[in-house]
Amino acid sequence: MEELGAERFKAQGIRKDYLSGILKKLEELLQDAGFSVWWDRRDLRPGDSIDPTIYRALNSCRAAVVLIDSDALDAGYMRREVNILTFRHVEHDLHVVPVLLQVEAEQVRDSTLGRDTGIDLQLALHASNDQNEQAARETAEMIVKHLATESAAWERDIYSPENRWIDDVALCLEQASPAALRRAAETLGLDLPAWERSTEPGWDIAAALWSAERDLVHEVVEDIAYQLTREFQERIVKHALPLWAHLQAARTVRAASVEVSGTGRAVSLATRRLWLGELLARRASAGNRRARVIRLVDVHGESTIQDLVGRSDATLRRELNFPVETPPEEVTAALRQRPGQQLYAVLRSETVNPATTLAVTRELQNRFPGIVMIVLNHAGSAAWTATSITPALDPFPPEDERAARRFVSEMSELSGGKKIEVDSEE
Structure with a gap:
């Protein structure tokens, strides 16, 4: 004492x-x-x-x-x-x-x-x-x-990644007032009498947000965010940002990670915005904490395929904690022992010919089995005609991309954090 x-x-x-x-x-x-x-x-x-x-x-x-x-x-x-x-x-x-x-x-x-x-x-x-x-x-x-x-x-x-996402968002919603939650239920078109009888009203709203249209998501989060502490504001915004992508697009990317044995598969996204590709991967993983989303260097210029693969290989090794001297076959064998870890790589390749894009993608998949490549290019790229690349958003019209960029930009402001500008490359 x-x-x-x-x-x-x-x-x-x-x-x-x-x-x-x-x-x-x-x-x-x-x-x-x-x-x-x-x-x-x-x-x-x-x-x-x-x-x-x-x-x-x-x-x-x-x-x-x-x-x-x-x-x-x-x-x-x-x-x-x-x-x-x-x-x-x-x-x-x-x-x-x-x-x-x-x-x-x-x-x-x-x-x-x-x-x-x-x-x-x-x-x-x-x-x-x-x-x-x-x-x-x-x-x-x-x-x-x-x-x-x-x-x-x-x-x-049923404790799927989607359920984990809903649980996380529901935990944030617990901080909101009953009146705000009721407004959210109305905005999302829930059956109000049934919702009012629910023992988990926040969970029901979170489940509805998972598949709601972008404008409804923003309206609900904007109305609720100001009631939350900074920590929960940041968390709910972080969970909501990937919802710019249609649920079907996320499922296409998810399918690429679960249907392929041994090597991964590539999906296409008709945009040059790297952060849209990264957020699409986040939605596909439903916030799974084991998922890794890695941004690769742009595939561009007059470099050889070997040079382009080498730069991406170095980035992936660094992010996945493989020393540069580790032989490729050892990297491949080690990754095959991690079947539960979701790996996504975002690659922009708008300034090279389609054959180079496909060759780089294929080689990286061979070296890093299980990886899902999200390849960004303009909508008219001939690379999208290849059977080895599945369209995640096809078509992705310019007005839809503008709406998606605006959603992410406005949503990023709600927690008082750094705003992602509509035209930002980041």
Whole structure:
């Protein structure tokens, strides 16, 4: 007490009582909801090796709740345990639920916990700023509600990338007022009586946004964004930007990544805007955190095919963490061991002949199996007649591209971030 001082000692006691209250109520509510709960202070037995027993539990759970308060930000044991969970999240889609207890997302990002584990990249639940018995109960209820919703998806085996996208957007929408959500439901044309009876109204709106027209998406997000914190503004805008692309175009790109065995396939997009190609890939992956979208150097000029392939090969190796001295066959073999990772490469090739475009694309697919090439060129390019390139948006008339660029430009302003100008190359 003398080291902490009376005030800090008292605050520390209040925080620990609050955390203990959350854990006790959380265990009770989860068990009532039918979950099997592992809790170290209850399930560790005399004689157990503490760390290995905890790590075994972390490696066998189906979902994990990470309570993050100010004490956790620089705690070594938290970093070790959360590293296991984030690895399983990336490699095996483990559902990890960070819950922020009187700390801000920026604090997590800037802490050793965030820097070393990547836990700050995942959507978090936010507890209230109170630290009393009622606040502990409300926090536990919020967590259980979230897990109950997710568990239903697991049981039905429908936790697809699209569902993950909808869940992420629904979490952002939880911050909006009931009146704003009702306006969104009206704008999207939902059956209002049915929507009002829904137990997950935000989820229903997010699901409707996934397939809505661009102008409706912008109207809803513009109306709701100002009510959200900066963090959630940025997240909902980031999720909405790829919706410039028609759902069918995204499905065409997705099909190229799941239907091909061994090598990838190329899809065409009649635009020279690299960021439109990148956002199309983001929509195809539905925000999958394992997806990689890599912008390649432009294919242009009088360079030989070997030179063009070499420059793109160097970019892909750097982005995928393959040393330059790694033989191509080893790169190919290593990528074949990553069947679950979606790889997209955006390549602009408007100033070379179609034969060169096809040759470069084919060679890169051979070297980097599973990669999906999104090839950008003008609408009249003869490259689009090749059977090896599938049109993602064909036709893509100039007025539709202008509308898409305007949507992305206006949407990028809503979070107060950097505006993507309509005519910007970036």
